[in-house]
Amino acid sequence: MEINGFLHPAVAFIALAMALPFFRGQHWKWLLLVPPIIAIAVVFTATMGSFGVIPYLGNTLILGRVDKLSLVFANVFAIQSLIGMIYAFHLKDKAHHASAALYVAGAFGCVFAGDYLTLFIFWELMAVASTFLIWLHRTKTSSAAGYRYFLFHMLGGLFLLGGLLLRYHEIGTFAFLPVDPSAVQYYDWLILIGFCVNAAVVPLHAWLPDAYPEATIPGAVFMCAFTTKTAVYVLARGFSGVYVLAIAGTFMAVYGVLYASMENNARRILSYHIVSQVGYMVAGIGIGTALCLNGAIAHAYAHILYKGLLFMSVGTILFAVGTADLDKLGGLVGKLPWLVILYMVGAVSISGMPFFNGFISKTMTITGAAESHNTLIAIGLEIAAVGTFLSVGIKLPYFAFFHKPAKTELKLNPIPKNMYVAMAIAATLCFAQGVYPQMLYSLLPFPVEYTPYTPWHLLQSAMLLAFTGAGFWIMRKVIVPHHGRNLDFDKLYRWIGNTGIKVVCRPVAWVDSVWTTVYRVIGLRALMDFADGSSWFDRKGIDTVVDGTAYTVRNIGRTGAKIQTGRIQDYLGMAVFFALCIYGLVWYFG
Numbered sequence: 343m344e345i346n347g348f349l350h351p352a353v354a355f356i357a358l359a360m361a362l363p364f365f366r367g368q369h370w371k372w373l374l375l376v377p378p379i380i381a382i383a384v385v386f387t388a389t390m391g392s393f394g395v396i397p398y399l400g401n402t403l404i405l406g407r408v409d410k411l412s413l414v415f416a417n418v419f420a421i422q423s424l425i426g427m428i429y430a431f432h433l434k435d436k437a438h439h440a441s442a443a444l445y446v447a448g449a450f451g452c453v454f455a456g457d458y459l460t461l462f463i464f465w466e467l468m469a470v471a472s473t474f475l476i477w478l479h480r481t482k483t484s485s486a487a488g489y490r491y492f493l494f495h496m497l498g499g500l501f502l503l504g505g506l507l508l509r510y511h512e513i514g515t516f517a518f519l520p521v522d523p524s525a526v527q528y529y530d531w532l533i534l535i536g537f538c539v540n541a542a543v544v545p546l547h548a549w550l551p552d553a554y555p556e557a558t559i560p561g562a563v564f565m566c567a568f569t570t571k572t573a574v575y576v577l578a579r580g581f582s583g584v585y586v587l588a589i590a591g592t593f594m595a596v597y598g599v600l601y602a603s604m605e606n607n608a609r610r611i612l613s614y615h616i617v618s619q620v621g622y623m624v625a626g627i628g629i630g631t632a633l634c635l636n637g638a639i640a641h642a643y644a645h646i647l648y649k650g651l652l653f654m655s656v657g658t659i660l661f662a663v664g665t666a667d668l669d670k671l672g673g674l675v676g677k678l679p680w681l682v683i684l685y686m687v688g689a690v691s692i693s694g695m696p697f698f699n700g701f702i703s704k705t706m707t708i709t710g711a712a713e714s715h716n717t718l719i720a721i722g723l724e725i726a727a728v729g730t731f732l733s734v735g736i737k738l739p740y741f742a743f744f745h746k747p748a749k750t751e752l753k754l755n756p757i758p759k760n761m762y763v764a765m766a767i768a769a770t771l772c773f774a775q776g777v778y779p780q781m782l783y784s785l786l787p788f789p790v791e792y793t794p795y796t797p798w799h800l801l802q803s804a805m806l807l808a809f810t811g812a813g814f815w816i817m818r819k820v821i822v823p824h825h826g827r828n829l830d831f832d833k834l835y836r837w838i839g840n841t842g843i844k845v846v847c848r849p850v851a852w853v854d855s856v857w858t859t860v861y862r863v864i865g866l867r868a869l870m871d872f873a874d875g876s877s878w879f880d881r882k883g884i885d886t887v888v889d890g891t892a893y894t895v896r897n898i899g900r901t902g903a904k905i906q907t908g909r910i911q912d913y914l915g916m917a918v919f920f921a922l923c924i925y926g927l928v929w930y931f932g
Contacts (some may be wrong), residue, residue, distance in 0.1 A: 374491025404456025
C-alpha cells in the first residue's frame with residue numbers, strides 16, 4: 343500500500359505472511375527475499391516528511407513519520423531482514439517464515455509510527471509474532487520460555503497502554519513527541535517502564551536470556567536484532583536526556599558481561615551480551631548530548647550487524663553439532679574453519695577492535711560520556727568492554743573452537759550454503775564500516791564531530807584488548823565452563839511465583855477441598871433426596887393425571903365407536919332414551 347508517495351515497508355512483510363499458506367512446492371522460498379529488497383529500496387529512496395496521516399476520533403494517526411532518526415533504524419532493519427531471510431532460506435516451515443515476516447513488519451511499524459496508538463499496535467504485533475519464533479522450536483523448554491516471554495511483553499504492553507491513555511486524558515493527544523527531561527509526568531514514567539521492558543533494562547531483562555536461547559536457530563537471529571533495538575529507538579525518540587537511563591544503562595552494561603562470563607551455553611552468553619550492549623545505548627540516550635545520542639544510535643546499528651553475525655555463527659554450531667554448551671564443544675577449528683573466521687569477525691567487532699564497526703560506535707558513546715563529565719559512567723562502560731572481549735572475544739571461541747573436546751569426537755551435520763552467505767554479508771558490513779566509518783556516520787541524526795582513529799583511541803583499545811587477553815591466558819584453566827544455568831533475577835521471579843502459590847493458590851485449593859467435602863457429604867445427599875422426591879411426584883402425580891386423562895379419552899372413544907352401528911333403529915332408540923332422560927330431569931327439578 344502506497345500512502346501519499348511512501349511505500350511502508352511493513353506492508354510487504356505482512357503481505358508475505360498472509361500469502362505463504364497458499365503456496366505449494368519449494369519455489370515460494372524465493373519470495374522471502376522480496377520484502378527485504380523492497381524495504382531496502384524504500385529506505386534508500388525515502389524523502390523526509392509525514393505520510394499516511396489519518397484523522398481518527400478527533401486525533402491524527404501518522405503511519406509514516408520519515409526523518410533521520412527513523413531512517414537510520416529502518417536502514418539497518420531492512421539490511422538485517424534480508425540477512426535473516428537468507429540465513430533461514432533452507433527452512434521449510436512456513437509458520438516460522440510468516441512469524442518472522444510479521445515480527446519485522448511490527449518493527450518497521452514502530453520505527454515509522456508518528457503517534458502512540460500506531461506505535462502500540464505494531465508494538466504488540468512484535469510481541470505476538472516473536473513469541474511464535476520461540477514456540478516453533480517445539481520443545482518443552484521452548485514452550486515454557488515462550489510463555490514467560492509472552493507474559494513479560496504483555497506486562498510491558500499494559501504499562502505502555504496505561505501510560506498513553508492517561509497521557510491522552512491529560513493532554514488530549516496521542517502524538518509521539520519527546521519528553522521534557524525536567525518535567526517527566528507520571529504517565530511518562532508508565533510509558534518509560536513499558537519501553538524498558540523491551541529494552542531489557544535490569545531487572546526487567548530476565549525474559550531475554552531465558553527466551554532467546556530457546557528460540558529456533560534463525561528465530562534467535564531475528565530476535566536479537568529487532569526487539570531491543572526498537573526499544574532503543576523509542577527511548578531515543580521520546581526520552582533523550584532522562585538521566586536515570588544513563589545510570590540504568592551503565593548498570594546493564596556491567597551486569598550483562600558479569601553473567602555472560604559465568605555462562606556455559608553460547609546462546610545464553612550472547613543473550614546476556616545483548617543486555618550489556620544495549621546498556622551502552624541506553625546510557626548514551628540518558629546522557630542526551632549530541633555525541634552520546636549519535637554514539638547510542640551508531641552502536642545500535644553496529645550491534646544489529648555484529649550480534650546477528652554472532653547469533654548466526656553460534657546457531658550454525660548448534661545446527662552442525664546439536665549443542666551450544668561450551669563444555670560439550672571443542673576442536674572445531676579444523677572442521678569448520680570458515681565458521682571460525684566469520685565468528686571472529688563478529689567477536690572482534692563487539693569487543694571494539696579497531697577496523698571493525700564496534701570500535702567506531704562504542705568509543706563514541708564512551709567519549710561522549712567522558713566529555714560530558716560523566717566520568718563514572720565512562721569508567722563503567724570501559725569495564726563492560728573488558729568483560730565483553732573476555733567472554734565473547736576469547737572464552738567462547740577458545741572453548742568452542744580451539745580447546746580439545748573432553749569427550750568423543752563430534753559428528754557434524756552438513757551446513758546449508760545459505761547460512762554461510764548470510765554470515766559473509768554481515769561480516770563484510772562489519773569490516774567495511776570499521777574501515778570506512780563515514781558509511782555509518784552519514785546516517786546519524788546529528789552532525790558528527792568525532793574522529794575514532796586517533797592515537798589515543800587506538801592505544802587505549804590495544805591496551806584493553808591485550809591485557810584482557812593476557813588475563814584470560816593466565817586464568818584459562820580456572821574459568822573452564824561447567825554445565826549449569828545461572829538464574830540471576832529469575833530467582834526473584836520464581837520466589838514471587840512460589841510465594842503467590844502459597845499465599846493465593848494454596849488457600850483457594852484448601853477452600854475448594856473443604857467445599858468439595860461438604861458438597862459430597864451434604865449437598866450430594868440432598869440432591870439425591872430431591873431427585874428421589876421428583877421421581878415419586880413424576881410417577882404418582884404427573885403420570886397419574888396424564889395417564890388417567892389418556893385412559894378416559896380412549897374409553898370414550900371406544901364407547902363412541904360401539905355406538906356408531908350404522909342402523910336407523912338403534913339411533914331412534916337412543917334418541918327416545920335421551921329424550922326420556924331429559925324429560926325425567928326436567929320433571930324432577932321442575
